[in-house]
Amino acid sequence: MNADVVIIGCGPAGLQAGIHSSRKKADTVIIGKLQNSALYNAHVENYFGVPGKTDGSMLLKMGLEQALSFGCRHIDLNVIRAVAEGDAFWITVESGEEIRCRSIVIATGISRMKLGIPGEKELLGKGVSYCAECDCNFFRGLKVAIIGGESKAAVSAELMTRYASEVYWVSKDISADKMLVDRAVKEGVKIVSAVPAEIKGGKNVESLLLEDGREISVDGVFIELGGKSSSDLAMDLEILPEADDSIKIDNAGRTSVAGIFACGDVTGGPYQMAKAVGEGVVSGLNAADYAKGLK
Secondary structure, eight states: OBOSEEEEOOSHHHHHHHHHHHHTTOOEEEESOGGGSTTTTOEEOSSTTOOSOEEHHHHHHHHHHHHHHTTOEEEOSOEEEEEEETTEEEEEETTSOEEEESEEEEOOOSOOOOOOOTTTTTTBTTTEESOHHHHGGGGTTSEEEEEOSSHHHHHHHHHHTTTOSEEEEEOSSOOSOHHHHHHHHHTTOEEEOSOEEEEEESSSEEEEEETTSOEEEOSEEEEOOSSOOHHHHHHHTTOOOOTTSOOOOOTTSBOSSTTEEEOGGGGOSOOOHHHHHHHHHHHHHHHHHHHHHTO
8 A cells, every 4th residue: 555644643643643634635544543542541621622521532533533534544453563665664554564655653652551460560670571672682592471462462472482482472352463363373472361460570570470360480571562652663763762762853743764753642741632633733734745745
């Protein structure tokens, strides 16, 4: 598939960028799942023109409908790969489909989703990690568990088979594309259908306790919920994230790499919908201009 602009992220920033990019007659594709936005399970009560408390999921659905009405296309999948090639970019989604585009808007948000179980915080950096791609080398010949049911977990599980002696993929519900699941299993990943209850250890991770009482002996636990984070994508595209994982932009929404723009929580605080939407306008307009300038 070809496009002028690809927007990665389906929150308020990404949707607003899609609305303005498509209104400038750029062929625009939005990639992402509404339910992955931090707004999806939240309520809004301090946004201009929205009285009282409004359901975030409703706002996102209306925003997507607006974007589609202006000509945007939407791919309801996670991104697993993004690379630059000459003056173009290639985006790969979890189904294996590739999209070639002239400009990218990163609007994924910044937070790494957490499990909220005992041991997660205490053993962070002592065997607990939120990025298999970043820390894979530290677990050569060791046993690891990957936690999560979406594409990031599937890709991370397959990756870790090249480093770890055993890889357990722990999730009660796996929603990743079947192709990614089959690929991980073929490489030797052991799927464990269960809910994690506690990460146990002293100086380092020693085991993962499951809600059904089973305990898996592991040296590392990778918490990989959802799709690629902003810092993952930034590094794929040779953008160096800030210390807090945010992406630095100028007043036109441009990153340090020509043709790549960013907006929303990924660029730092304040973490408010008004800021996200405002930056979405700027990045969407400028990404469209950049892409059309290359035609």
